[in-house]
Amino acid sequence: xNTRTPSPVPSALDARYYTxxxxxxxxxxxxxxxxxxxxxxxxxxxxxxxYFAFDxxxxxxxxxRDRAGGIRAFYNVCQHRxxxxxxxxxxxxxxxxPYHAWTYELDGSLRGAANQRAMPGFPKDRxxxxxxxxxxxxxFLFVNPDPDARPMADWxxxxxxxxxxxxxxxxxxxxxxxxxxxxxxxxxxxxxxxCECYHCALNHPTFSTGVIKPQTYDIRPQGYCLRHxxxxxxxxxxxxxxDPGANPHAGSYSSWFLWPMFSFQVYPxxxxxxxxxxxxxxxxxxxxxxxxxxxxxxxxxxxxxAQQDRQTTVEEDVHLVESVQRGLNSxxxxxxxxxxxxxxxxxxxxxxxxLHGWIREALDDDAVCE
Ligand code: FES
Ligand SMILES: [Fe+2]
Numbered sequence: 206x207n208t209r210t211p212s213p214v215p216s217a218l219d220a221r222y223y224t225x226x227x228x229x230x231x232x233x234x235x236x237x238x239x240x241x242x243x244x245x246x247x248x249x250x251x252x253x254x255x256y257f258a259f260d261x262x263x264x265x266x267x268x269x270r271d272r273a274g275g276i277r278a279f280y281n282v283c284q285h286r287x288x289x290x291x292x293x294x295x296x297x298x299x300x301x302x303p304y305h306a307w308t309y310e311l312d313g314s315l316r317g318a319a320n321q322r323a324m325p326g327f328p329k330d331r332x333x334x335x336x337x338x339x340x341x342x343x344x345f346l347f348v349n350p351d352p353d354a355r356p357m358a359d360w361x362x363x364x365x366x367x368x369x370x371x372x373x374x375x376x377x378x379x380x381x382x383x384x385x386x387x388x389x390x391x392x393x394x395x396x397x398x399x400c401e402c403y404h405c406a407l408n409h410p411t412f413s414t415g416v417i418k419p420q421t422y423d424i425r426p427q428g429y430c431l432r433h434x435x436x437x438x439x440x441x442x443x444x445x446x447x448d449p450g451a452n453p454h455a456g457s458y459s460s461w462f463l464w465p466m467f468s469f470q471v472y473p474x475x476x477x478x479x480x481x482x483x484x485x486x487x488x489x490x491x492x493x494x495x496x497x498x499x500x501x502x503x504x505x506x507x508x509x510x511a512q513q514d515r516q517t518t519v520e521e522d523v524h525l526v527e528s529v530q531r532g533l534n535s536x537x538x539x540x541x542x543x544x545x546x547x548x549x550x551x552x553x554x555x556x557x558x559x560l561h562g563w564i565r566e567a568l569d570d571d572a573v574c575e
Contacts, residue, residue, distance in 0.1 A: 214542045214543070214545075215542070215543045215545065215558050215561070216540045216541060216542050216543060217540035217541055217542075217543060217557075217561075218540060218561055218564065218565075219540055220533040220534070220538055220540070222391075222393065222564060222568065223390075223391035223393055223394055223487075223488075223530065223533050224391070224487065224488065224530075224533050224534055225487070226487045228487070228568060229391075229484070229486065229487035231568055232262070232484075232567065232568070233262050233263070233264075235567060235568075236465060236567040236568070237261050237262050237264070237350070237465075238350040238351060239349070239350070239351040239354070240349060240351075240464065240465050241340070241347045241348070241349045241354070241357055241360060241463065241467075242261050242347060242348055242349070242466065242467070243345065243346070243347055243466075243467045243479075243481050244257075244259050244266070244268050244278060244339070244346045244347060244348050245257050245259055245268060245346055246344060246345060246346065246379065246380050246495075247276065247341055247344045247345070247346055248344065248379040248380070248501070249294060250268060250269065250270040250276055250346075251270070252270065252296060253270050253271065253272045253274070253311065254269070254270065254296045254297050254298055254311060255269065255270050255294075255295075255296050256268065256269035256270075256291055256294060256295060256296070256297065256300075257293070257294035258281055258291050258292060258293060258294070260483075261348075261350070262483075262484045264280070264350075265280070265281035265282070265289060266278055266279065266280055266281050266337065266348060266350075267279060267281050267290070267291050268339065268346055268348070269300070269311055270311070271311040271312050272311055272312075273312075276339055276341060276346060277311070277312065277313065277336060277339065278336065278337045278338070278339040278346075278348040279313055279334040279335060279336050279337070280334070280335040280337065282334075282335070283302040283304065283307060284307075284315070284332050284333070284334060284335070285302065285304070285305060285307050285318070285332075286304065286305075288302055288303060288304035289303075290302055290303075290309075290334075299311070299316055300334070305318070305319060306318075306319050307319070309333075309334055313333045313334035313336050314330075314332075314333045315329050315330075315332040315333060317329070337349065337350050337351075337352070338351070338352065338354050340356065340357050342357060342364075342365060342368075343365060343368055343369065343372075343375045343376060344375065344376060344378060345469075345479075347467075357463075359428070360428055360429045360430075360463070360464075361427070361428050361429060361430040361461070361463055362427060362428045362430075363427060364427070364430055364461050364463070364469075367432075367459070367461070368461065368469060368471075370453070370454060371454045371457070371459050371471045371475060371477075372471055372475050372477045373452060373475065374475070374499055375477065377499045377500060378477060378497040378498065378499060378501075379497060379498070379499075379500055379501030380495055380496070380497055380501060381496050381497055381498045381501055381502075381503070381504065381507055381508070381511075382495075382496040382507070382508065382511050383493055383494070383495055383496075384493070384494040384496070384511060384514075384515050384519075385491055385492070385493050385494075386491065386492045386493075386494065386515070386519055386523060387485075387489070387490075387491050388489075388490050388491070388492060388523055388526050388527060389488060389489060389527045389530060390488060390489075390490060390526040390527055390529065390530035391484075391487060391488055391490070391530060391533075392466065392482045392483075392484040392490040393564060394526045394529050394530055394533070395482060395490050395492060395522075395526045396462075396465070396466065396482055396560070397557055397560060398522055398525055398526050398529070399462065399468060399480060399522075400424065400431050400462055400556050400557060400560050401424070401554050401556055401557055402419065402422050402424070402433070402551045403544065403551070403552055403553065403554055404525065405419055405422070405551065406419055406551075408521050408522075408525060409517065409518050409521055410517075411444065411513065411517040411518065412517065412518045414438065414442060415438055415442055415443060415444035416437070416438055416443065416444060416458070416472060416473065417435045417436070417437060417438060417458045417473070418435055418436045418437065418438050418439075419435070419551045420551065421434075421435045421436045422434075422435040422550065422551035423435070423549045423550055423551070424549070424555070424556035425549070425556075426556070426559040427461075429463070429464040429563065430461050430462060430463055430464070431461075431462040431464075431556050431559065431560065432459070432460070432461055432462075433458070433459060433460035433461075433462070433470075434457070434458070434459050435457070435458045435459075435551075436456065436457055436458070437449065437456045437457065437458060437473030437474075438473075443473070444513060445474070445506055445509065445510050445513075446474075446506070447473050447474035448474070449473070451474075451475070452475065454471075454475065455473070455474060455475055456473055457471075457473065458470075458471065458472060458473055459471050462480075464560075464563050465482075465563070465567075466481065466482040466483070466484075467479070467480065467481050467482070468480040472510070476507065476510065477497050478494060478495060478496050478497070478511070478514075479493075479494065479495040479497075480492060480493075480494060481493040481494075481495065488530060492519075494511070494514070494515070494519065496508075496510075496511045543555075543557055543558055545558060
């Protein structure tokens with residue numbers, strides 16, 4: 206007789222993780238300040254003094270190339286009386302605050318303050334911009350507001366080597382097109398939807414029958430990365446032309462979701478595109494899709510693919526995630542069991558079980574952190 210107690214069936218998370226403003230405030234205070242976030246592409250910072258501003262859930266930062274050729278990231282706030290330093294993007298010889306013209310070197314040290322000579326003992330050397338760690342992953346810049354952040358290679362083991370294998374020309378890529386999609390849902394609802402393909406056959410006919418082969422789909426945790434893999438659809442059914450013999454991965458699809466809010470996705474034909482979730486509040490998120498070509502060269506194939514993706518997979522997902530958010534606000538919702546197939550595969554939610562562990566680790570008071 207089998208006396209073993211079956212392990213409890215994992216269930217979906219309680220609705221409050223997605224609807225409670227206090228949960229969102231907790232994420233802003235904790236999770237977002239201690240994880241790696243996409244800032245922008247290094248090709249926007251070719252010359253010394255090139256900069257661009259970006260935000261992480263409302264916190265403004267900027268990246269800039271310094272005179273030694275390095276890329277730095279700073280909070281976008283003057284150390285005098287807190288005015289923002291830069292807006293948008295551009296090039297500067299020094300970083301000059303628009304309020305009282307305090308001037309910073311490109312390495313963040315204070316070069317000078319107007320009328321500082323009139324004040325003996327002005328503590329110029331004590332003042333410098335608040336800097337955060339930045340990493341350049343194959344041209345994609347990521348920052349982590351935690352000064353003691355472990356490197357991305359620890360968080361996401363193997364990802365750089367795999368990306369380079371799937372996109373042999375990755376160092377030559379530049380952005381061709383950005384597509385912003387607003388969704389009326391919590392950012393985690395949208396991320397969860399991305400991190401399972403249990404819904405694909407029913408909801409994504411173009412993706413399932415004209416891009417990938419669902420019966421080969423799987424998703425596996427790899428550190429704090431969820432790695433999606435599958436093969437391309439039969440060539441006579443592909444919605445765009447590829448040469449699967451061009452290189453070892455030309456006929457495959459792969460995606461690397463990097464917890465908490467970014468994903469590299471490689472469509473068959475070594476076509477790199479990205480997802481970047483940008484929370485706008487507890488029930489608002491903007492998903493920014495990025496499409497890239499060598500040197501940013503014009504490409505009808507990539508433009509058409511970006512448009513097809515926006516009109517099919519992305520549009521289909523907007524309706525799903527917004528419906529889920531409405532459902533999470535229903536008094537009638539009780540979190541249901543996750544469908545976990547021990548063998549994994551496309552019709553399993555084992556990836557969500559991993560994702561929920563990371564969410565709980567970030568938000569639960571009693572969570573056991575690594
Ligand atoms: S706040 Fe920046 S110079 Fe005063
Ligand atoms: Fe989807």
